Amino acid sequence: MNTDIVIARLDNGVVALNNRCPHRSAQLHLGWNRGDCVQCPYHGWKWGENGKCMGIPAAPDGPIPPNAKATSYDCEERYGLIWVRLDGAADTEIPGHIVYDDPTFKSVHGPSYDWKTHAARRVENYTDLAHFPFVHPETLGRAGEVTFLTPNIDFRQEGRMRFRYDPPKGARRAMDAKGGLSALAFTDYTIRLPFGVTLDLNLEDGTRTVMWMWATPLDDIHCRSFWFACRNSDQDGPDQPHMDQQMVILEEDVDIVESQDPEQIPHPRDEIAVGPDKVSLTYRRLLYELCKAKADGPGALKTYLNKERENI
Numbered sequence: 140m141n142t143d144i145v146i147a148r149l150d151n152g153v154v155a156l157n158n159r160c161p162h163r164s165a166q167l168h169l170g171w172n173r174g175d176c177v178q179c180p181y182h183g184w185k186w187g188e189n190g191k192c193m194g195i196p197a198a199p200d201g202p203i204p205p206n207a208k209a210t211s212y213d214c215e216e217r218y219g220l221i222w223v224r225l226d227g228a229a230d231t232e233i234p235g236h237i238v239y240d241d242p243t244f245k246s247v248h249g250p251s252y253d254w255k256t257h258a259a260r261r262v263e264n265y266t267d268l269a270h271f272p273f274v275h276p277e278t279l280g281r282a283g284e285v286t287f288l289t290p291n292i293d294f295r296q297e298g299r300m301r302f303r304y305d306p307p308k309g310a311r312r313a314m315d316a317k318g319g320l321s322a323l324a325f326t327d328y329t330i331r332l333p334f335g336v337t338l339d340l341n342l343e344d345g346t347r348t349v350m351w352m353w354a355t356p357l358d359d360i361h362c363r364s365f366w367f368a369c370r371n372s373d374q375d376g377p378d379q380p381h382m383d384q385q386m387v388i389l390e391e392d393v394d395i396v397e398s399q400d401p402e403q404i405p406h407p408r409d410e411i412a413v414g415p416d417k418v419s420l421t422y423r424r425l426l427y428e429l430c431k432a433k434a435d436g437p438g439a440l441k442t443y444l445n446k447e448r449e450n451i
């Protein structure tokens with residue numbers, strides 16, 4: 140979100156600070172981790188937990204100016220990722236992962252990737268059902284299998300939309316236990332507002348592959364996607380085929396998604412939708428509701444987030 144952050148694993152845990160040194164604006168990530176602080180590379184000022192100034196080498200006897208404080212953000216480690224909350228006033232939660240802690244699943248963290256598109260476009264692409272025969276004719280879809288049943292969307296959970304995708308028999312494939320492609324029975328989709336998706340892929344051989352993806356906005360037109368591929372079979376087999384297969388699919392998507400102009404979802408009058416675009420239309424509506432709650436102020440956002448929590 141146009142914010143440069145330096146993240147350091149200090150002795151007492153992980154800290155996230157704005158990357159700009161408050162002294163003369165050098166970038167802190169060029170400096171050093173000193174265990175109890177991040178030391179700026181320019182004049183060596185030391186910044187600790189909560190952005191506290193821990194020392195000024197050129198003025199060792201003090202005093203430390205009262206406004207010498209680096210901007211710090213809430214952060215927490217979960218699923219091997221560092222989650223940073225830029226707005227400390229928002230009582231948000233780290234999104235759940237349905238199988239990460241489930242010992243019957245092997246969860247593999249894929250390499251994150253940056254695309255020139257807004258995070259919401261990334262989510263729409265990840266949950267798009269009509270693009271398979273065109274963008275993925277040899278992998279996930281089959282050329283010619285162009286129709287699908289528009290899914291029923293479950294709205295009961297605030298902040299999430301769920302639906303089951305039941306493809307026509309033989310029309311869809313998905314990553315299987317060996318990292319190859321096998322016939323897909325159905326997929327349960329969950330979109331967690333604003334930019335997270337879980338795909339619970341159920342293959343016809345009875346195994347499951349759970350894909351989890353969270354797109355983070357780097358700025359208005361770029362996003363970075365973090366993802367896991369989790370499988371409940373072939374736990375001892377190599378992970379690489381799963382990663383390789385996923386990379387093939389991403390390569391098929393990236394050029395098309397980056398070609399979308401504008402990179403952000405535009406005003407509804409500037410694109411055209413039909414019935415089968417229901418998933419994207421619903422997602423846009425929920426995103427709008429979330430943005431509206433945020434725009435209406437902290438009270439409205441709190442109500443929205445509480446409602447979301449009650450319904451988990």
Ligand code: FES
Nearest residue numbers: 160162163179182
């Ligand atoms: S700019 Fe960071 S210590 Fe001077």
Ligand SMILES: [Fe+2]
Nearest residue numbers: 264270274392
């Ligand atoms: Fe795709």
